[in-house]
Structure formats: structure tokens, C-alpha cells
Amino acid sequence: MLAFDILEYQKRLTKTKQQMAESGIEVLLVTDPANMNYISGYDAWSFYVHQMLIIIIDEPQPIWIGRYQDANGAKITTWIYNENIIPFPDYYVQSSIYHPMDFIAEILKQIGQGNRNIGVEMDNYYFTAKAYERLKYGLPNATFKNADLLVNYVRIIKSEQEIEYMKQAAEIADQAMYKAVESVRVGNRECDTAAAIYHQMISGTDDYGGDYPAIVPLLLSGDNTGAPHLTWSERKYKEGESVVIELAGCYKRYHVPVARTVSIGKPSIQLEKIAPIVVEGLNAVLDAVKPGVTCGELERYWYNCLKKYGIEKEARLGYSVGLGYPPDWGEHTASIRAEDSTVLQPNMTFHLIPALWFDDYGIEISESFRVTKNGGETFTKIPRDLIVQDPFPFQEKGGIIS
Template sequence: MNERLDQLTQAMSINNWDVLLITDPKHVYYVTGFASDPHERFLGLLMQRGEEPKLIVPALDGDAAAAASSVSSIVTHQDTDNPYELLRKQINGSIGTLAVEKEQLTVSRYEQLQQFLPARSYIDAGQVLRDMRVRKSESEITIMKQAVALVEDVLAQGLKQVKIGMQEIELVAELEYLMKKLGADAPSFDTMVLTGTNTALPHGVPGSRKIAEGDLLMFDMGVYAGGYASDITRTFAVGQISKEQERIYNTVLEANEAAIRAVKPGVTYGSIDKAARSVIEEAGYGPAFLHRLGHGLGLDVHEYPSIHGLNEDLLTSGAVFTIEPGIYVPGVGGVRIEDDVYVTDNGVEVLTSFPKQLTVLG
């Protein structure tokens, strides 16, 4: 945590920021070690050049912040206080440049800042934080491996619950129960279980459709564990499926593996998408691959980078993201196979290990 504070201090000096205000709760956790959901209350890390960082928290979180945070100066506010007035009192002198997280800042909060912390200019600190987060440390990778192992355990146990006639939503309930039972903090997104022709909906919503013989059965799920997310998709056959469904499956698997082989430091994210997409296009299913190849993974289940064909950013060691090609054919079904991968100094480490060869259930 102190290293991250040092990185931000250096960024402030390089970019000539007088004050940096971080209000995204996940960034506060990332920099200080204090995790909290403040709901509508104000939470922020205030950094001023030449001054000690200050963590501003609701009074009800004061003791927890003092125990967990690497920042020793904790400032609390009551529900009846205006936290922006309190912020102003923590700053010495006038503000030239105030760096904020534009993606986190609402219009209402911006107006409060203009009133109580007027600055000559407002700058977005988002890219600095993004660049810090994209390079995962060894300790972060260890935690993410645990989150992956946990969701794979959930999937393995959940498959034992699959029965002909079971509704999608019933299976979702079983899986989310297993997540908590096995130690997850929470699902990292709404668990998706789709069967039959519903699998042709990339973001379908589980409902009352029942699992039947000859169905494709898709699981897309993840957990938060230790503050970090995992994300995995596997598709299965329920009994005997059609030749076309089998061809779709094998094409997606080939695309998944082609993309993984393309991962190494220094290549563009777009080239990885193209490696997978070309396999699917050559098989005649190009228009049925409806989405980008993947997304970054870490404190958020969806974060930088976005893995699409036009992304010319270069891979760096430490990046973690998903590779999840899919084919979706209305009336026939869909297949998606998703892995979490970690860019190493020399290539790639696949964090997910759940089998990917076509598995027939029942």
C-alpha cells in the first residue's frame, strides 16, 4: 500500500497536480487497504503535495479505517456534516490543479467540489490509476488464483445438481448458495445459467426454461474473493446434441485456444481478438460472434483493457483479462468458452483450469 501511495505522490509531482481526490471505494481500498461500501455517504482519499495523505470516512467507519488503512490520518464526518466543507478545511492554501476520477464523479459531486474546493483546473486521474491497476503484483495474482479456484469448485459441485427438467433459475440459486458456502465474498456479477435456445442470447437472463435432452447448457459465473474477481464460462451438452451444435462448440474452442496462443507482452490487444475472430470467420460463423473477445479483470469484474479488434494498446506483463469467444445462432443455441489469463514476462499463464473439451452431462 505504501508503494502505491508513493506512486501517486510521484504522479502528482510529474503531472503538477496540487491536490488529488480519490473517491472510488475500490481505488480507496487499492491505495490504502481500507475496504468499505459507504453507500450514499462520502468516502475519499485526499492527497496534497507536501502534506500527509488523509482518509475521510463516515464516523461509523472510523475505527475500521484506523485498523485497516495504511494512511494514519483518518478524518471522520457525521451524517449531519457537509463532507465538502470538511474537505476544504483539510487543504492548506489555494488549489491550482485538482485531480479527480472523472468516471466516478457525478454532476452533483462536481458542483460541490466547485463550491467548496474551487480550483483553476480539474484533471482526470483515471489513467494514472488505470495504469497502476493493470499491472498486477504477485500478491494480487495469488489472490486472483484463489478466486478462480473457488469459482471452479462451485462449478464442479454445481454440475452435480444438474437434472433434466430443472429450471435455469433453480440452478442459479444452487450455484450462488455454493459460492457463499465455499467462502466467496459475493458473486462478481449476476450468475448466468442458460439452456437450449436461450444459449443463443449472449446476455440472456435465467428464467423458468427447463433443461432438456439435446440442450446446450451454458454457465457464466464468477466470485469476489479477497477483494478480487474471477469470471469463467463453460458450455456443456445435455445428452446427444446435433452435429451443428458440436461444430459450433469445436469452433469456439479452437478460437479460444488460438487467442491464448497469441498472448505475449508487446502485441496489441486487437491482435488477440483477431486471432480468435479469424477462426470463427473461417468456419462461416463470423456474424454470430457478437461481442469483443474479453475484458480486464481485477478489483472489478470488468475493467481496463477492452479486448476488441481496434484496441492498439500493447500488452504488458502483469495484465489479467478474459478470453471468451462465442458463437450464437438463434433457434440452434450458443457456445461461449471463457478463460482468465495472466500476461507473464515471457508469455501467458492461464489461471482457469476447468476442462474445456466438450463434456456430455447425463
């Protein structure tokens, strides 16, 4: 069931250990599910209970610690020896008495790691304030170091196999976006569009099944297009409204996000004016993508394009993307924004989403791309433009809106 050759996992582990060594970390506690997957292959919706992968700098194999009932899943989905899969009893789960970190601290002591330099992912969703408190309490002789994003930065350059998975995710994203656009018709409900997206996203193509994306499809319509992270409702589309759709294709946990804005019938004057500016800015950034350029430099192409039209909006333009679990498909490393000095290298992958939100409307047209040897290459194929949709496509034929 491994998604990659075992040698690829071992290479990732080696690179991680190099980073640990540079940071003076002897034991790394990996709690980010994407990082756990990256190193071990582990893939399950078990991250709502504390779990981790322990990487010890002088041990060949990581250790998986998690809930008793999830140990089977660890055996099935990882390349780790069964002896290194250590389950804790179920009474540790969401209890006011027992905490999984007490168990983990005890294990670390038992295997002689209690007095080492221990790296923890300080700002990861799955490493709570209490988890850290319990670990510090249980390991008074350890020295804790912030290892936030250590593995994420190892993930920033993708392998050929990872790019291949992203291309398959892109095919799913394109098809899901077409299904979404097709369902945006007067009288249809937002939830029906979301359902159409999900069906395509999850069934995938005939050749590869889809995976769940780390973020749900974001669907904004009518007065809500200026509120980017709302989800769908039961409201019905009306003629003349616009709909902002952001979704990702996901394959083997690799994401390719894409956003488009659809106008149901004739676009508003605002949208007609702003859409070509967004596309121009997007093209300016994409044309500038090549190894050696920094993320901050990329942002300036967008900034300068917008300035020409008298628009100034300071917001993050994009971010490194790839492997992910809820709640985010972004990798939390490089961001395309003024203050980010990350230098582009081949097979870095980004979601470029230079959205413009105003008080009462918004527009999103985005592209995911990878850096190639000499430039950049976008993943999806859907036309890079405002999409104008016939509001009543079946009316003349006497049909009904499906």
C-alpha cells in the first residue's frame, strides 16, 4: 500500500536527520499528519487523537505511537517494522485523567531518550499547548527545541513521483471545476454545486481514485463573494450573481488547488473591469517564475501590475502546496509575499491565488504551478479567465435545470 518506493521514504528520513543534526536535535517528535505521512507513509484519519512519529537521530527506523485501534492501520500503511509500532490503551483517549503524552514521555524514558535534545513542532495544529506541558512534565531532563516546519522544509522540493501524483490531482481538479461550473445555474442550490464537486473529486478518474482534500470546496455566491472562507449553504443562485469556487484535486494526499469565478449571465460592471486585471497580474507572476527568483520578487510583479490600475491590496499571493491533511493544504513554508526571500528551485510547487476581496464582492482566479528547470509550468488546464455561464441552458429545449 506504500505510495512511494521505500528508498524514497528513506531518503526523506535521511534529509530530515541532516536537518535535525544542523539544529542540534537528537529526537524529533513529528505530530503534523502530513509530516508523519511523508516520512513513514502513515495515512489514516486518526489525528483527532494524539499520535506521533519519533525520529531518533542514531536509530535507523522511526517509531509510531498512537491509539491501540490504529496500530493495525500503521502496520498496513507504513514501512516501519511492527516492533516500532507502539499503541497506547484506549483509556488515554480524550480523558480528563490520562493524557497520551504521559504514555509517550514514559516510552521515551524507557528507551533512553529522556535526557536528549528533543524537537517538537511548536505551531502544529496537532501539538497542543497541553501536549507540550505534559511532555515537559514527563521529561524533566530533556531539552526541548522548536522544530516547527523542519520536515515541512524538507518537503518543499518535490520528487518526480510526487510531481506525477500532483499531475493526477490536477486532472481531478480540472474535472471537478468543470462539474462545478456546469452546476452553477439559476435555481440550483450552492449545496448541489458542492455535491457535484465532491462526487467528481472523490471518484476521481477511471484510472485513479480521488482522495479527500485538506480543505472543503469553498463556494461563495451573491453578497458573500467578499468573504473568502465561507462554505456552501442552501441558497439558490440568481441571474446576474457571481460565484467564487476554490477547490483542489487530491491524489494520494497530494493537492492541486484551483479557483475560478463564474458569472451567471452578464457579469457586473465591477467584475468585467477587475477580471482582466487579475488575469494580467497572474500572467505577469507566472511569466516571471524560474529558478533563482525569490518569492518576494514574484509578489512585486503582481503589486506593480495592480498599482498601474490604482489598486493596492497587501495580502499573501500564494504558498507552497503539496501533501496535506485537514485543516490546510498549504505547507506553511514559503509564501509568495513581499517579505519572503525563499529562492525558487526546480520542483517547488505553489498555489498562486492573488484574490481580491472587497466589502461586497470578490474575485478569485488562481493557478497551481511547479518551478521547472528554466521557468514554470501550471498544473490545471481550465481557461484562466472569468467564466460567464448561461443561466438557463436548458430553457429553449424545454428541459429542466438538472
